[in-house]
Amino acid sequence: MSKNSILLGVNVDHCATLRQARYKDDPEFILAEPSVLQFALLSESAGADGITMHLREDKRHVQSCDIEKVKASMKTRLNLEMACTEEMTEYALKLLPDSVCLVPEKREEVTTEGGLDLIKNYERVSEVVKAMKAVGVASSLFIDPDVNQIKAAADLGAPWIELHTGAFSNQYALGDYQKEWDALKLGTELAHSLGLVVNAGHGINYENIKQVRQLPYLNELNIGHSIVSQSLFLGVDTAVKNMLSLMR
Ligand code: PXP
Numbered sequence: 101m102s103k104n105s106i107l108l109g110v111n112v113d114h115c116a117t118l119r120q121a122r123y124k125d126d127p128e129f130i131l132a133e134p135s136v137l138q139f140a141l142l143s144e145s146a147g148a149d150g151i152t153m154h155l156r157e158d159k160r161h162v163q164s165c166d167i168e169k170v171k172a173s174m175k176t177r178l179n180l181e182m183a184c185t186e187e188m189t190e191y192a193l194k195l196l197p198d199s200v201c202l203v204p205e206k207r208e209e210v211t212t213e214g215g216l217d218l219i220k221n222y223e224r225v226s227e228v229v230k231a232m233k234a235v236g237v238a239s240s241l242f243i244d245p246d247v248n249q250i251k252a253a254a255d256l257g258a259p260w261i262e263l264h265t266g267a268f269s270n271q272y273a274l275g276d277y278q279k280e281w282d283a284l285k286l287g288t289e290l291a292h293s294l295g296l297v298v299n300a301g302h303g304i305n306y307e308n309i310k311q312v313r314q315l316p317y318l319n320e321l322n323i324g325h326s327i328v329s330q331s332l333f334l335g336v337d338t339a340v341k342n343m344l345s346l347m348r
Contacts, residue, residue: 111324269303
């Protein structure tokens, strides 16, 4: 593997979505399946560089017990996606993941729909970034590829951003993505010039990865839904390895 490879964080939330469809009332039931821990460990052994888990306020997929089990057994890095709430901040300060990715959260949304508005939420994000820094946890800010948001991220002193690739992914599927691509490309260039480490994620799949991987200065991609979906047919090992070979 070349030193400049893009890293892969596998988001295992939707393995938990499937488990919750049957075992919502007792996710820790001895026979509850599929196992989120097993999905995470298989992803790592297939070559994933990290595992991402989003503990949503409504706990609709991943549960805190999933996160704790994965953290206790994993060998790579744990990235906790979280809203900037008091509850989640306290949780992260106790858990001490390797990194947190700060995301906006609306109860009624199906998935994270837009980036975090750093200008509107500047004070709160700043408090969370500082609290994480104090305990040695890196913060990543999930933002749209927008010049003002990227500048705000640099001002906030977070080491990383994760650029939201959702709008690009939707347009890619329609074959008309130049505007969204230009925004991502300019965004990565600007962020890099401001000293930010640039990650990206949301809606990345086995087709659009061929374009996404061409973004300059990419450090890591966080990919969930598409890998979990392909795992149903191919198994986790092959699904992760196929994505890695398309990325690299
Ligand atoms: N990055 C962030 C910040 C997200 O909220 C999500 C979705 O949970 C992802 C990446 C992964 O998106 P997808 O499941 O579409 O690959």
